[in-house]
Every structure is written in C-alpha cells, then in structure tokens.
Amino acid sequence: MSNTNLTQSIQNALSQLENAYSPANIEQGMYQNWEEQGYFKPTFDQPQSFSIALPPPNVTGSLHMGHGFNNTIMDTLTRYHRMSGFNTLWQPGTDHAGIATQMVVERRLNKQGIKRKDLSREDFIDKIWEWKEESGGNITSQIRRLGSSVDWSRERFTMDDGLSNTVKEVFVRLHEDGLIYRGKRLVNWDPALLTAISDLEVENKDVKGKMWHFHYPLADGKSTKDGKNYIVVATTRPETVLGDTGVAVNPKDERYQDLIGSFVELPIVGRRIPIVGDDHADMEKGTGCVKITPAHDFNDYEVGKRHELPMINILTEDAFIRESAEVFDSKGNASDVYSAELPASYQGVERFKARKQLVAEMDELGLLEKIEDNDMTVPYGDRGGVVIEPMLTDQWYVAVDKLAKPAIDAVENGDIEFVPAQYKNMYMAWMNDLQDWCISRQLWWGHRIPAWYDDEGNIYVARDEAEARSKHGLSDDVTLRQDDDVLDTWFSSGLWTFSTLGWSDNTDDPRIMPTFHPTSVLVTGFDIIFFWVARMIMLTMHFIKNEDGTPQVPFKTVYVHGLVRDGSGQKMSKSKGNVLDPIDLIDGIDLESLVTKRTSNMMNPKDAAKIEKQTRKEFADGIPAFGTDALRFTFTSLASTGRDINFDLKRVEGYRNFCNKIWNASRFVLMNCVDKEENALPVAESANPEQWGLPEKWIISRLNSTIASIHKHMNQYRLDMVSQDIYEFIWNEYCDWYVELAKATLNDDAVSDERKAQIRYVLLHVLETALRFTHPIMPYLTEQLWQTIAPLLNRKDVDSLVVANFPTADDGLISEQTEHDMTWLQDMIAGVRNIRGEMKLGNAVQLPVLLQGMSDEETARLQRVENQFKALAKIESLTLVADGEEVPLSSSSMVGQLRVLVPMKGLIDPTAELNRLAKAQEKLQKQAEGISRKLGNEGFVSKAPAQVVEAEKAKLAELEGQLSVMEKQVEELKSL
Structure with a gap:
C-alpha cells in the first residue's frame, strides 16, 4: 500500500472510532446488516459441519437471564465454528407453549368481558393467531439484540404447517407401532x-x-x-x-x-x-x-x-x-x-x-x-x-419401554456425551425408572390429537378425517368427531431437531437434513434433561436412521449449564424482586422504570412495597447501559460447565471497562501509525523476525500460545477459560506490556525505521488477530474495530469478521525461552516500580538505578531490552555494579539473585525506609522459617521427590541471601 493510501486509510480508520467507546452507537444497525448480507445462512462447501437447534423459547415470553446465558453460549460456539471453516447452521424457532399462550389470550379476552367458552373453538384459536402475529415477535427481536447469529430465513414455529404435519405423522406411526394408547390413569390435574x-x-x-x-x-x-x-x-x-x-x-x-x-x-x-x-x-x-x-x-x-x-x-x-x-x-x-x-x-x-x-x-x-x-x-x-x-382421567400415553433402550444405549456407548459428565448419571437414573408419558392436554391451543370417535366410542387414529374413513372403511353416514384434546407441548418440541430440518417437508433444501443432522450440540439446563432431552433422544432414534439403518441420535453432545442466580446466590424470581432483564443491562434503565417493572404485576401491596424498597437501595442510580458485548463476556466468563452462576453487576461493569480498554488500545495503535501532521508512518507489509526485539518475539509467542489455548478450551466447552485466555492476553499482555514497550521503542530516535515499521506491523497484526479470536464472544466491538484495522494489513478478503477465518496457532512461533526472557524484563520493571511505590516517588521522577549481581545471560538480555526497561521504569541512568562493590545507601528489590537498587540520597526519608525494610525483613524471615521447618522434617525430606527438596533448599538460600543484603542496608541507614 502506498504511503498516500496508507495515510488515507489510517485517517479514515481514526475518523470511524469515536474518542469514547459507545456500545449503542456501535451496535445500532450492525446486526441488521449481518442478517441482510446472509452471513448466518449455512453453506455446503466444507467437509465438516456444525449445527445447533435453538431450544425454542415460548412465543409468549420475553428474554430472561437464562435466555441471555444460553444464547451467548450457543452463539459463541456457532461463530467459532463458522469462522473455523465449518458448514454452520444455528436453527431458530419458537414454541407455541400451549398453556401459557392460552392463558395470555384468555386474560386479554376477560378484560374485554369475553370468556373462552363464549367463543367457538375455531374463533378462540383465531384470536390466539391474531395475538401471535401482534406480539409473538418480541422474543425473536430480543434474541437479535443479543447478537445471536441464527439463520432467521429458516425460523420455525411449532404450529407451522410443516411441523404440524410432522407431529401428526409421528403420532400416527407411533400408534400403528403400538407405542401410543389411550388409558385411564392418574395425572397432575x-x-x-x-x-x-x-x-x-x-x-x-x-x-x-x-x-x-x-x-x-x-x-x-x-x-x-x-x-x-x-x-x-x-x-x-x-x-x-x-x-x-x-x-x-x-x-x-x-x-x-x-x-x-x-x-x-x-x-x-x-x-x-x-x-x-x-x-x-x-x-x-x-x-x-x-x-x-x-x-x-x-x-x-x-x-x-x-x-x-x-x-x-x-x-x-x-x-x-x-x-x-x-x-x-x-x-x-x-x-x-x-x-x-x-x-x-x-x-x-x-x-x-x-x-x-x-x-x-x-x-x-x-x-x-x-x-x-x-x-x-x-x-x-x-x-x-x-x-x-x-x-383419574382418560388420557393419551406413549409407552416408553421400547423407546428407552436405544436412548440408554446411545449414552452408554458414547454416541451422545454429556458435558459435564456427571449429568449422564442423572439422565440414566431417569431413564431406568421411566413411566409411560401422558401426552394429552385438555386445551384448545396446540396440536389437536389426530383421532376420531364414532357414536359408539370407537377410536380411529389417522392423519385426517378422510384417511380415517378410507383406512377403516367408514361411509359418510358414520358421524365422526375429532378428539378435543391437544398434545403436550413437549411432544412437538421432542421432534425439534428433525422437524425443523424438513423431515416431512418436501419444500425444504434436500441437503439440509443430511448435512446438519444429527446436530452437534444441545445447550440446555439440567432441569429439562428428562422432560426434553430424553424425549428428543427417544423420538429421534425411533424415526431417524443412519445410512446403515441404525438409529440416529439427535445431537452428539449435551452441554448442560447451570442456573443464573443473583449476586447472593438466590434464584431469580419475580416474587423475590431480584429479576434482571438482559435488555435492561444492554440499554440501561432508570430507577423509576426499574421499580415499576419489578412491582407492576405484584398482587400483594406489602410484597410490592418490600421489593420497591429493595430495588431503590440496590439500584439507586438505575442500571447504566453496559452494551451487548460486556454482557456476553460476563456470561462466558462465568460459564463453568454445569455450575450455577451468581450474577454480579460489578462484573458487567468490569467487562464494560475491558471493552473500553480494547477500544482505546485500538485508537492508540492507529495514532502511533501517523506523525504529528497525521501522515502515515511506515508499516511493514509482512513479518520480518530479524528486525524484532524481545518484546515482538514475546508478544507473537504469547499470541500463538493464546490461540492454541482458546482452541483447546473451546473444544472442552470451557468458555470461562476462553474468556480468561482472551482477557489475560489483551489486557495484561498486549495493552499493559507490549503496547507500552512498543511505544518506548517507537519514540527512540536511535531505532531504525525498518525496526519501527516492523513494530507497527506487529502492533496491528496482533490486534487484528486478537479481534478475530475475540469475535465469537464480543461480536459488535470486534466487528467495528476489525473493519478499521484489517484494511491496513490487506486482510479484508471478506466483508465481515463474521465470516473471516478464526486464527490458528503456529507452534514454530511459540518460544518458552522468549517468554522466560520477557518475564525477567517484567520482573525488573516491577522491581523498580515497587521501589518507587514504597519510597512514595511519583511516576514523573526519573530514577538512577544500579544493578548488582548480573549474570552474563542477564547482561545480554539487558542489552536487548535496555531502552524499553529505561522507558517503562522511568530510569534516568542505569549502572551495572559488580558483586562485592560498595554501593551507596539504596532501596532495593530482588529479581532472583539480581539486586535492583535506587540510591536513597536526596530521594527518601531514612526513617521511613527503615520501617519499610523492617516489614520486608519480617515477611522474608517468616518465609525462610517456614522452609527451614519443612526441610527439618524428616518425613518431608524422605518422601518428597529429590527435585522438590532441592528446589526448597535453593529457595531458602535465596531468601537468606536477600535477608543478608537487607541487614546490611539497615546498618547503613542507622549510621546516617
């Protein structure tokens, strides 16, 4: 890229990044563009496929924290696999939620003075469809707000014609197989x-x-x-x-x-x-x-x-x-x-x-x-x-014994894996103690049972009345009436993985089912392992077969997550007044609106007053807008497999700060790519490790180590560890260390232009790569920044980070020695900073520093990083002192056997320094005494591995050396 074009590109990039990070400005319109561009649609051009069926939320519902949690998990996995080159499908849809939906519509009608029984069944169902069209899209719009990259072109509803046909087909076949029957048994009424x-x-x-x-x-x-x-x-x-x-x-x-x-x-x-x-x-x-x-x-x-x-x-x-x-x-x-x-x-x-x-x-x-x-x-x-x-009522039942065995075998032989593994035991306990499943409900809204009765009470099961007549030779003179009951919602949702992929719908793409079934993973809570997970396995394995005729599982992995609780570990419930709405965390909400939201539907005035008081105390200033990315990162950081999570707003605030850190770091890097006149400074077009110093080699090594760790943790479903990998690398290693080291070198007139061009390349390269591996969790922020950074490296071969390649680790660039060297430099800088803090010297004070006890290896290291060391530690002068050489009275810090000293004359109060040294001596003395007791324990010395004993002896010798030096310092201070 020519310098003129590069200047223009950097100027454009900076103009797109506001001074302050504003999630609302970033997120607005971005999701709609992704959806319109078709980035979430599946492709069929890769050898590997990955698919998830979204557990269908109730069409009556609104987003709660559980939805926010599991949607974040599913989207992170989906975006990761999409970027990793898999044919990817996240299948969305909603559930008709029989009882819940019927109750909502009945209450609306009651307010109008209309009872359900005042209407015919058909008219009442028409009212439900009207309501569904009016407000049924609420939950899907909220899922969009979370950034969930589902393929909305394939959205399904459990009462759609295609799914309804699947339900009837399954019911009829199970009845023909003798696995559905009508009987009088005890039910929850x-x-x-x-x-x-x-x-x-x-x-x-x-x-x-x-x-x-x-x-x-x-x-x-x-x-x-x-x-x-x-x-x-x-x-x-x-x-x-x-x-x-x-x-x-x-x-x-x-x-x-x-x-x-x-x-x-x-x-x-x-x-x-x-x-x-x-x-x-x-x-x-x-x-x-x-x-x-x-x-x-x-x-x-x-x-x-x-x-x-x-x-x-x-x-x-x-x-x-x-x-x-x-x-x-x-x-x-x-x-x-x-x-x-x-x-x-x-x-x-x-x-x-x-x-x-x-x-x-x-x-x-x-x-x-x-x-x-x-x-x-x-x-x-x-x-x-x-x-x-x-x-005791007449109901329809599924006989589960025959269905259960393949479902048990699939988990026993590993065709289906539970993560974490202990939920396999819960599944097995239920499956080994199954009762026949009552599938009928006395409602009007739902899949009506495909069974007809004549006047004598004979039952005819068929896909429709015409088939019932032809199948059983019934003339038109025979009066038939359809069963009034509907099917349990869990029956239709038990068919979810294959009914949504066109199993009985000839209009669907014929590639969908063989490419994406079985689905890769089901993300769900432990409370519905039996009600939904087990039934999906049983029904799918009965109807879907592999090419060799063996039963096909609905999913290969069941990822079981815990419940989202409040910061005190209490279950969130409206009655407790501790419910949080994910959208309120994204957009923010003022105190009065929050109070109204939490108390408006409460029937008991005392409970409402209690919750109002609690809310005003806990959220005196309302809830600020944290943005989607901060909320998602909070969810993943807490996603230890199978464990309930205690949700604390301070965590969201912390990760909002993390988003701001990434934003500011990106602006800083761009600003260091132009001079004062905003003309572009040279940026290398490719890596040249010969021009790299220790900081560059270190950050590239850490980058690749982090990428490898992210892949490992993704495959283990340890999204909490993925978040930790990302946070540690971007904040602590890239921002706090490499950017500062790079800045020092870029400001050094003695450094060649070629090396500076390489440093700018590494700054941009590492940032662009980090944006790619962070994208599955933080899609909005990373997309905005990537759109500005990637063109500077000629890496914008695709229009969106959504479909960019996920980074892969280059093991050849991972160097343990380099990482050890950098750890040494960090310890050296930390040593000076500790002295500065203990001596209460401001950051503006340039310090004279003495180094005593340097090994040849450390001397060579220092030559490579001296400029960075002096710049970051704010060092005025750096002097090497031989062992045994007299040094002026100094405050010191130890890095291994190396003493880092800052002469005290003119800088400190001797009395204050004596107090500091006394505390440091006490601390080191306790450590030394502890190791001495351990080494004096014959049981430890005889049983511990030899290398452990030797390590303890070496540590004791080091502590004793440090104490000896401190004792000398104390004597010198006392003599002043």
Whole structure:
C-alpha cells in the first residue's frame, strides 16, 4: 500500500472510532446488516459441519437471564465454528407453549368481558393467531439484540404447517407401532386450568399444614393386639377419605400382621375396605397404618394396582365433590364393586370446604383422635396457581419401554456425551425408572390429537378425517368427531431437531437434513434433561436412521449449564424482586422504570412495597447501559460447565471497562501509525523476525500460545477459560506490556525505521488477530474495530469478521525461552516500580538505578531490552555494579539473585525506609522459617521427590541471601 493510501486509510480508520467507546452507537444497525448480507445462512462447501437447534423459547415470553446465558453460549460456539471453516447452521424457532399462550389470550379476552367458552373453538384459536402475529415477535427481536447469529430465513414455529404435519405423522406411526394408547390413569390435574399438566409445570411449595389422625373401626368384631376395635390412620387430606378403598400396613409390622386380609368400616361412607400388607406402609412413621385412595394419590395408585384395589374418583374437574363417584377396577375399567353414591351433605361442596366439614363430622362421631402441625410440601400449578389434584382421567400415553433402550444405549456407548459428565448419571437414573408419558392436554391451543370417535366410542387414529374413513372403511353416514384434546407441548418440541430440518417437508433444501443432522450440540439446563432431552433422544432414534439403518441420535453432545442466580446466590424470581432483564443491562434503565417493572404485576401491596424498597437501595442510580458485548463476556466468563452462576453487576461493569480498554488500545495503535501532521508512518507489509526485539518475539509467542489455548478450551466447552485466555492476553499482555514497550521503542530516535515499521506491523497484526479470536464472544466491538484495522494489513478478503477465518496457532512461533526472557524484563520493571511505590516517588521522577549481581545471560538480555526497561521504569541512568562493590545507601528489590537498587540520597526519608525494610525483613524471615521447618522434617525430606527438596533448599538460600543484603542496608541507614 502506498504511503498516500496508507495515510488515507489510517485517517479514515481514526475518523470511524469515536474518542469514547459507545456500545449503542456501535451496535445500532450492525446486526441488521449481518442478517441482510446472509452471513448466518449455512453453506455446503466444507467437509465438516456444525449445527445447533435453538431450544425454542415460548412465543409468549420475553428474554430472561437464562435466555441471555444460553444464547451467548450457543452463539459463541456457532461463530467459532463458522469462522473455523465449518458448514454452520444455528436453527431458530419458537414454541407455541400451549398453556401459557392460552392463558395470555384468555386474560386479554376477560378484560374485554369475553370468556373462552363464549367463543367457538375455531374463533378462540383465531384470536390466539391474531395475538401471535401482534406480539409473538418480541422474543425473536430480543434474541437479535443479543447478537445471536441464527439463520432467521429458516425460523420455525411449532404450529407451522410443516411441523404440524410432522407431529401428526409421528403420532400416527407411533400408534400403528403400538407405542401410543389411550388409558385411564392418574395425572397432575390443574382444577383452575381444567387440564392435565406435566411435572415440570408443578411448583412444590413448603407450607405449614396439619396432620389429622382418624379412627377407622375394624369390621367383623376384629381387634388389635392391644384390644382396640379400631386402627388409627393419619392424613393431610381428610376429604379423600370419601375415596378410600383400602388401608395398608407393613407385612413385617407385628402390631398388624394378624389384621392383613380383614376389613375396616370406612367412616361416614360406611364402605367395607380391606387391610392389605404392603411395604409402602412405614412401620416407623405415625401409627404404621396408611389409608389408600388410589384415584387421588400417586403412591396409593401404585399400591392399589399391586393389590387390585378399586379406584373411586370423588372430584369433579374443578375440584368439587361429585354427586356420584366414578368407580373403576385397578385396570381402569368401569366397576360396580362399590356404590357410586356419595354422602348427600358433601355433594357439590368445594374440596377444601369438604375437608373442614369432614373433620368436623369425624370429631362429632368421636373418630378424631388428634390434630398435629405438619411441615409439608404441597404441589401447585405454576400457571393456574391452585393446588394440584392427582386425578383419574382418560388420557393419551406413549409407552416408553421400547423407546428407552436405544436412548440408554446411545449414552452408554458414547454416541451422545454429556458435558459435564456427571449429568449422564442423572439422565440414566431417569431413564431406568421411566413411566409411560401422558401426552394429552385438555386445551384448545396446540396440536389437536389426530383421532376420531364414532357414536359408539370407537377410536380411529389417522392423519385426517378422510384417511380415517378410507383406512377403516367408514361411509359418510358414520358421524365422526375429532378428539378435543391437544398434545403436550413437549411432544412437538421432542421432534425439534428433525422437524425443523424438513423431515416431512418436501419444500425444504434436500441437503439440509443430511448435512446438519444429527446436530452437534444441545445447550440446555439440567432441569429439562428428562422432560426434553430424553424425549428428543427417544423420538429421534425411533424415526431417524443412519445410512446403515441404525438409529440416529439427535445431537452428539449435551452441554448442560447451570442456573443464573443473583449476586447472593438466590434464584431469580419475580416474587423475590431480584429479576434482571438482559435488555435492561444492554440499554440501561432508570430507577423509576426499574421499580415499576419489578412491582407492576405484584398482587400483594406489602410484597410490592418490600421489593420497591429493595430495588431503590440496590439500584439507586438505575442500571447504566453496559452494551451487548460486556454482557456476553460476563456470561462466558462465568460459564463453568454445569455450575450455577451468581450474577454480579460489578462484573458487567468490569467487562464494560475491558471493552473500553480494547477500544482505546485500538485508537492508540492507529495514532502511533501517523506523525504529528497525521501522515502515515511506515508499516511493514509482512513479518520480518530479524528486525524484532524481545518484546515482538514475546508478544507473537504469547499470541500463538493464546490461540492454541482458546482452541483447546473451546473444544472442552470451557468458555470461562476462553474468556480468561482472551482477557489475560489483551489486557495484561498486549495493552499493559507490549503496547507500552512498543511505544518506548517507537519514540527512540536511535531505532531504525525498518525496526519501527516492523513494530507497527506487529502492533496491528496482533490486534487484528486478537479481534478475530475475540469475535465469537464480543461480536459488535470486534466487528467495528476489525473493519478499521484489517484494511491496513490487506486482510479484508471478506466483508465481515463474521465470516473471516478464526486464527490458528503456529507452534514454530511459540518460544518458552522468549517468554522466560520477557518475564525477567517484567520482573525488573516491577522491581523498580515497587521501589518507587514504597519510597512514595511519583511516576514523573526519573530514577538512577544500579544493578548488582548480573549474570552474563542477564547482561545480554539487558542489552536487548535496555531502552524499553529505561522507558517503562522511568530510569534516568542505569549502572551495572559488580558483586562485592560498595554501593551507596539504596532501596532495593530482588529479581532472583539480581539486586535492583535506587540510591536513597536526596530521594527518601531514612526513617521511613527503615520501617519499610523492617516489614520486608519480617515477611522474608517468616518465609525462610517456614522452609527451614519443612526441610527439618524428616518425613518431608524422605518422601518428597529429590527435585522438590532441592528446589526448597535453593529457595531458602535465596531468601537468606536477600535477608543478608537487607541487614546490611539497615546498618547503613542507622549510621546516617
């Protein structure tokens, strides 16, 4: 590049970099340009491929810290692999989130005075689609704000036609394979939402409850061994007495062994129910007698199946006592073994009112023995907000036994790896104790179950009604109605990795599926390993096959990250008022807006007041704008695999300062490439190591060592270590040391123009390379700077850093000797700076320095770096002193055996220096005594490796030498 062109390029570069780093100015419009240029779209021109399926966030949602954390992890991995020459696809999409979305729309309609039941199903679903079009893009726009480089041209929604067709296809095939069936079983039932819900949608709360102890009279004149004509059972849910069909005692319990096979008379109802022997009854707990209500308790349900006890459903869908109970045998078939009639006084009574009523009646009958306080855990629906009822209902199930084995084998044989490895154990524990999966929900929004019923209740499963008729030879005269239920959201999301890649969609690019499936890694939290990860593995391996016909896994690695907690380690929740919004950290938010945001949806005024007070105390000045890059770097710096992270705003502030450091360093480097008239100074076009001094050789060695370390840590998913590598190199090594050393040399008139041109080349080369390896974590800042730096080195062979090459390490440029030499220079400079600080001498004071005890090797080193040493340590004169030669009274510092001395005359207060030396002597004396005790320990000397013992002896000798020198200094000071 000609000098004129170079001058123009540098001037242009400087004009693009404002004096102060402003993330808002940098980020504005940059993402849109990346997206419009198609940089995030996959290519098919490389032998290796890398793909991630974005865990689909709820379309109802907004970004929370967990999204910010896992999106940063995924984007860092994706950008790294894209720059490393992989065909790369990050597949985005959103989930229809059945319950959450239906609730949002119902609440909106309720505000308009409209109830869901006032509308037809079709009209209600139309309302949901209207709402989705209106606000469903909120989460995706926020994901864009995070800089996530997903291929938006391939965005999918779980209710899209293509995905819906996949869902129907999978359901029908599983049914044809005998792996989907309809049955009557116990489920988590939400009486507010009137639907079954998954365990993940149940929030267990610790509460102060009661334990009621009731007498159950023995039938047929039986009595206990101590002569009582009743047994005592305890319950936390008295209303379920109406549905009891047995009492369990432990078969080893000598108190009740004789009663097994006999009966009790169930109070109030008057039903004879058997006493059964079952290990579920704990001999050490309570009375050892447990009432069994198979239709309203999960444990009792299993006991009932083991002993073929009938099941009596006493509750309506909204948790009121029925007029007539539903009675079934242990297999779920209708039964008349017991009367269905329930006591008239309880019919139509709400469950908790029925509880009070039953306790009162038992007391009146003399059957209430006592009431105890009881700390207990009660299940609540996380969205309905009411106590969940175990309820006996007809639902659709997936039989998981056949699906589970390949999914277990895939993890056992290493086809799927968990990172960190301990989550493999959690996965295996779940997989080895699987229950059939309830996949139906009593909602209107979702994938409607592809099953039709005739008037006799016969079921026809098919892709549509026409297929149901043709498949089963049904004429148009036969009336069919489709099942009203929809599928559990986890069913459609369990197909995510292949449904999004066009498995049942002929319109998709045929190269997509074979190139990017199985996906490379799934990034997720530990809490959904069973609900999502395991089900994806089972369903994918059943439907997707390799070329040899073996089952194909959905992903090769499962990267499990922890939860994002607040700075005190507390889980973030709206009720605690400690939630942070990633967008607020990026853009900033004033105090009043933050208070409103945290309290506006709180129903309890006392809680709102408490959170307002807490917020005003913690964020008195609001939250400043940190920018996306600082937030992302904070997330990666905390990303120790599998561990929860405590999020502290001071960290974000620190990494905002890091961004500013990179910005200022870039401006500084550019300004050192022009003279006072802003004409370009020579920049070498290529590296010439013959012109390099120790600083250049050192920074190039450290650059390549850092690159190698980043590659290693990326492949280990240790993004925290990647961040540490980057921070340490850019801030501590490049900015704090090399830039300062280079500046000293560039300002030295004795240095040749050729060498200065090489130094400018190295400054720019190292900076440009560092921007490339930092880009996956800090995409915005690095892109802005790279666009200005790369042209000066003729490296802008692509239009964006997004698609530039990730650096590779050159092992030939890594020199341990060079790095040792530079460490010596740094120690020398640090030694002078320590003396300056201890003597309280300002940085402007030029110091005379004496060096005593220099080896030949150190003398040669000094010749190479003398100018840098003098410039950075602010040295006026440098004098070498032979061993044993008298030196004036000086303050000193030791670098190995070398003494760095600054004569005190005219510079310091002798009394203050004596105090400093006394403290230094005390510190060294303690170190020496510690090593002496260790060497005096026969056990240590005999067991420790010889080289360790010798190293300790050498260290002791060095300390004793330093103490001897200090003692001499003390005597000289005292003589003044």
